Amino acid sequence: MGKLQLLSATLAIFLSAIAIPTTFVDAVAVGSVVTPAFFNRILSQAGTGCKGKTFYTRAALLTAARAYPRFGNLDTALWSKREIAAFFAHVTHETGRKVLLVHDVCVGADFCYVEEIARNTYCSPSSQYPCAPGKKYYGRGPIQLTWNYNYGACGKANNFDGLKNPDIVAKNAVIAWKTGLWFWMKSVRPVVKQGFGATIRRVNGGECNGGSPAAVAARVKYYRAYCRSFGITPGPNISC
Known part of the structure; x- marks a missing residue:
């Protein structure tokens, strides 16, 4: 082995040895946080x-x-769980x-509307x-995707024709969840670490400031409940 090759090999071993492990929760771990018991509750x-009772599946x-x-x-695992809790809230x-708020617990027709x-x-x-x-771009899916420009952009990102076939969001559960995740990653995810209140402003800012x-x-209430389910604190700035 030449000197240059030996130096490269030594450097690779050194970098591998000092690599700092991440605390990221990968995509597979979403399933370990969103357990069947959590989802089914x-x-x-x-x-x-409710149509959503059979439409929305884990x-x-x-x-x-x-x-x-x-x-x-x-x-970190803490912020990753807070993000998932915020999304589900x-x-x-x-x-x-x-x-209805009954003893600090949210009770209602959750996952009802598609x-x-x-x-x-x-x-x-x-x-x-x-x-x-003839097409309408009213709210569909888990985060109620609305407006033609959102259907168009989301469809382009997820390989469906959101402009000509917006109804597919209410017919295909995987696509429906993709629309929710698309909107979340594009518009909400950037402010998650500012606190749950910041995510409310991104999802429906008209509800804030009275x-x-x-x-x-x-x-x-939903967010607090889901944080408790995940065994974490809700963090700062949870209202808007």
């Missing part, structure tokens, strides 16, 4: 007449999460909205993502 809140979520391996992978609220009730067109003029004739105190309180 939320799902059990949906009544028998298996579909974990399949969708493979397309977003950074989800639930936020610097918003998803639970967005798909339920019928919430499509929002007020099904308006939600078409904004866009040269990049023009609305298709816009809808009850809705903010419900989201915070």
